[in-house]
Amino acid sequence: MLRILIAKPGLDGHDRGAKFIARSLRDQGYEVIYTGIRQTPEAIAQTAIQEDVDFVGLSLLSGAHKELFPRVVDLLKEAGGEDIIVFGGGIIPEEDIPFLKQRGVASVFGPGTTTKQIVEFLESSRSRD
Amino acid sequence: MDLFEDIRRGRIRAVARAVSLIENVKPEAEPLVDRLYPHTGRSLVVGITGSPRAGKSTLVDRLITLERSRGGKVAVIAVDPSSPFSGGAILGDRLRMQTHATDPNVFIRSMASRGFLGGVSATTGDVIKVLDAAGYGTIFIETIGVGQTEVKIVELSDIVVLVLMPETGDEIQVMKAGVMEIGDIFVINKKDLPGADRLHAELEYALSFSNSAGREKGSEEGPAHPIEMTAAVHDHGVGRLHETLHAYAREITASGKLERKRRFRLERELLGALNRKVHELMDTHIEVSRQLPAWVDSLYRREARPYALINEQIQIFLKGEHA
16 A cells, blocks of 8 residues: 655645645545645654655645755655655746756656646556555 | 664654554564564553544644653554545544654554544554554554444553534434443543533533443442543643543552453454454465355355355365365
8 A cells, every 4th residue: 555645845835736636646545644734844754754655745836845845855865764755746847847856856746737647656656565 | 674673772764664564464564563562561552532523633732742741752543534435545633743743752653444444443453562662651542533433442542532522413422322431531622612511511411320330230340430621722621631641540550440451452452363364264265255256146046055055164164175
């Protein structure tokens, strides 16, 4: 059973996208841990470790993704969770994506992404059965 | 890494991994639980149950804070239902406990029920053992909010806290058999809502019956059931509840009731595991799942008789002749 943490770092309170993804993934048969808005990277990393998730999906609309997404990746590594795969979504400018990928974010999904695309990403990158 | 050693050292990553092994019924889980077992029995296991939206998660959040002020390590297992359609789940209880996310002495784990009835999941008992052996002095188990069927929590906890709230028909629930027997301590949360005092009165009335009935039988007289009124979001009354919880724990330790409860817990767990394993054995040896359609067919056509068929299969199983 795949476990996925859907988390919202940063200060924006727009959680419609995150909640939509959480529900879609539940309907696809995944266990989704949802922790609500305004989570610090530290809280997200610790939650991911305690919940032993396979993936962390970060949703951000405030523009702080270049700072916060890589921070979560680094904190996970520090806590021994280097095998946990981080992906992102929200309003992310196209030109920022190479930087995020270089910093360890496996994939970035923009507005209009279908559930199918996310499921394909999860299933092709999952490491355990 | 040696999972056992790391769990005993309280390493969070190891504890989290072990919980997953148990949840996913991996072959490594059984020997690990057996190895940890001699190091268990030290935690106070508190079940938190009650109707949906009664405020269980918020209450647990406040209880964690109070427990931490006493210095102990705290663990929480928060169970949410799996979707019967997709098998997936949204586990959102810890949303209300995230202030503790970065406290290294608090471990919170969300679990999906995965089709198991009774308000918890089938593997919760073994997960408790891991947390116990990892040194968490207090373990809270928050059940699914269902209302009437969280009976399993009684088989897992030292103390069950039943959380009710006004204005939701809980007044009627308290009169029903089954619900009252679950709780050791009763909490009326959201006490600032209208109807809280009436719920309190009805609860007291209902409890006076169950208390006196227990005494007439002369069995399990135990301490009276405390009723606490709280408004967890405003942090009202939770300190008192916390004190009551520990006073209750001391009382049942002294009276021997805790030992009886723990022996009962072992009995239930043992029977549960035995049933499950015998079932698995039968399934591998006489391939119940594969043969079931043929059995149903012959029964439907009245060509076979139910007990003759079952006893014949059991004989095959006992002789070790594989079908």
